[in-house]
Amino acid sequence: MSEPAGLSPRNTTRGRPRTTGTDVCARCRRSAGKARARWPEGKVCGPCFTVATRTHGACPDCAQHRLLPGPPHPEGGPRCAECADIPHDFRCSRCGNEGESYRRGTCARCALRDDLTAMLLADPADPVAIGRLVDVLCKAERPESIITWKRSPTVQTLLAAISTGNTPLTHEGLDDHIQTAGRAVDHLRALLVHHGLLPYRDPYLARFEIWIEDKLRPLAPEVARPVEHFAKWHHLKRIRSTATPDAPARGPVHSAKQEITETAKFLQWLWDTHERTAATCTQQDVDEWRADGPTTRKQIRTFFVFARNTRLNTSVEVGHYTARTRPTLAQDQRLAWLRELLTGGSESRPYRVAGILLLLYAQPLVRVAALRTDAISIDPATAQTAIAFGARPVPVPAPFAELLLDHLKARPNLRTGVAESPWLFPGTRAGHHLHPNSIMDRLRSLGIQLTGARNRALDDLVTQMPPPLVADALGYSYQVAFLHANAAAEPWARYADISRQR
Helix, strand or coil, X not given: CCCCCCCCCCCCCCCCCCCCXXXXXXCCCCEECCCCEEECCEEECHHHHHHHCCCEEECCCCCCEEECCCCECCCCCECCCCCCCCCCCCECCCCCCECCCCECCECHXXXXXXXXXXXXXXXXXXXXXXHHHHHHHHCCCCHHHHHHHHCCHHHHHXXXXXXXXXXXXXXXXXXCCHHHHHHXXXXXXXXXXXXXXXXCCCHHHHHHHHHHHHHXXXXXXXXXXXXXXXXXXXXXXXXXXXXXXXXXXXXXXHHHHHHHHHHHHHHHHHHHHHCCCCCCCCHHHXXXXXXXXXXXXXXXXXXXXXXXXXXCCCCCCCCCCCCCCCCCCCHHHHHHHHHHHHHCCCCCHHXXXXXXXXXXXXXXXXXXXXXXXXXXEECCCCCCEEECCCCCCEECCHHHHHHHHHHHHCCCCCCCCCCCCCECCECCCCCCECCHHHHHHHHHHHCCCHHHHHHHHHHXXXXXXXHHHHHHHHCCCHHHHHHHHHHCCCCCHHHHHHHHHC
């Protein structure tokens, strides 16, 4: 079968290209501009040296648990330096741990602590709090990432303000730096929350509050008042009551922003064109606005439901919007994409796993990104892998099970400040999962039509099993499952009574 539509030839290898040169690495056999080390087996390039100095385990010769920079043993894995006859002492002169020497015989972690001590503990306003901050930053599994992060002038300014006490080590104190150091603030806040130095606060909710004020500022007073009332008393109040660490506010905030934006556009147009406000708006005004514009204008419906409930305007009715088309992917294309993601090299493993969860189990990528590792289980009796999306786990077929378990053993982004993460797809920010938009963008770049793929997968599943069982297994409502059954020309009429009884 030909490659799925939209998939480019396999020249999409990501990462920095290797330099060329006359030195040939004895391990990977590739050319390098300069050898990083000369060991008994020959010259070793920089990437192979880095891998070697970060490999720990039990030496197959001496059985000691230590650094294993040596080449693989004929009957096992790599060996320690002494057993491999590597004439180099890899122990840090400060802490004694084995690893790559980063600075004058010390490891990267000790070098990081030296830098942070000089930067933050010379004359701190609160030595205890700043000492705990230094400890948190030094706990990163890969301290080199924190060394690189703190080189930024923006980060240095932020840390200096915290050390001197000009910026309190609180959420409110960090908020003052969002405009000038947004990403640095987000990373530092995530580390502090994860290690217990700050209480949990939903990041999407906090930014939403700032976004509301920015949205209201340029509006005319006649427009700003009802928009503010709608944004704060309908959306913000509701989202505050539902946001938890297990149910972050990303989805509700995204939806609320769309509705607030479209409401502000409509009310501004209403005032500029007819000099009418939300209270004096007529049905004709709404119909005129919705008839002459994109489908996003349907988002004003929630505002007028709110206006009716609060008696701001009881004369306008805005009906539900019904899409005219229903995107779907051809079944042969779905199968081709499944084959490509299972065996191809068009993407890295995490995004291949996420794409298969979409194509095989009809899982929205927002839900995929928020999956936890404990959703995956292995039956000890049958060795069958299963994954839980809803009320009961569903089996994972053998070709995908191996890929899924490989991903589980080697998840990325676990060296950016926290070694343990409950997420199946850890994000670059400590304590957070990968942002759904990151997965969406990568799969779209391959050419996968996301909504069509999900519709096709769900259509296929409800033709094979009763819709209520599909709904329970995949975390959908019965109503959605029956709608897809009808669209797939499988009414499953005999199961309708079951759905109603439940």
